[in-house]
Amino acid sequence: MARVISTLFAVFVTALSASSDERPQGLLWNRSGLPATLPLLIKTTGDADYLLHLRDVEREKVVLAAYVRGGEFFQVLVPPGRFELVFASGEDWQGEAKLFGVNTHIFTLDQPLKFRATLSQRKGHLIDLTQARGTTISDLAKCQRLALDPESLRNRKGQFDPLLRNPSEAPQPWPKMPSPQYDVETWTCL
Incomplete structure (x- = not known):
């Protein structure tokens, strides 16, 4: 009986740890205190997944995290502000604490990006990480009336x-x- 219980416990612990390390998708959390309404699109290849952190330039803290599966269309709505975009990339997701393990590659875009809304537009950006020559950043706006x-x-x-x-x-x-x-x-x- 003790052997059956220990076997069930081992299966439960294994299942629990496996589910915590599964590849997430999309917005992980928003701690900005503001509504996320501005568009951010990211194009990637299927070579790696990415963890994206938006670091508020004014408050000097990370306010949003999102998980981008490599090769898939990705769009997330972000709050207004000026942010540094910090990416961690890799192939073997091990959770937010370990990221992609020892093979994690971390990089930050050269300049902070501004996300804002006007009466007629929600202004965001398109980040293209698919080019071998470097990252391409384009302005993107959603018009509304x-x-x-x-x-x-x-x-x-x-x-x-x-x-x-x-x-x-x-x-x-x-x-x-x-x-x-x-x-x-x-x-x-x-």
Whole structure:
């Protein structure tokens, strides 16, 4: 009986350690205190996986971590700010503490990148790590606008008709004007 229990315990411990070292995918954590809404795209080859840390230049601390599987399309939303992008790469993921073991390669992009939003754009970046000659960084923006939903202004029984030309034809008392509704349209722009 003790032998069966020890065997089950060994299987449980092995399964637990194996699951903690499985390759994650995407955002691991965001400790910035801000919403992550700005685009960061990363292109990689299938040679290695990457752990990405965004280090806030102003506060001098890592605020976001994401795991990029090599060769797969990767997009993560990041908070606004100016960040150094620090990458750890390798083939054998061993968890956040050990990264990729003794074969971990760590590098930082040359310049910090700024992520910000305006009324009409969410500005981010595209990082291309596939080129042998070096890393390519491109600006990327997601444009957005509010588009009025015309159905929200249609005359419904007892509601305001915005096309009423003669106010004397208005029902008594004047009905409450409906609140216009808007749809957000988003597209990639430069």
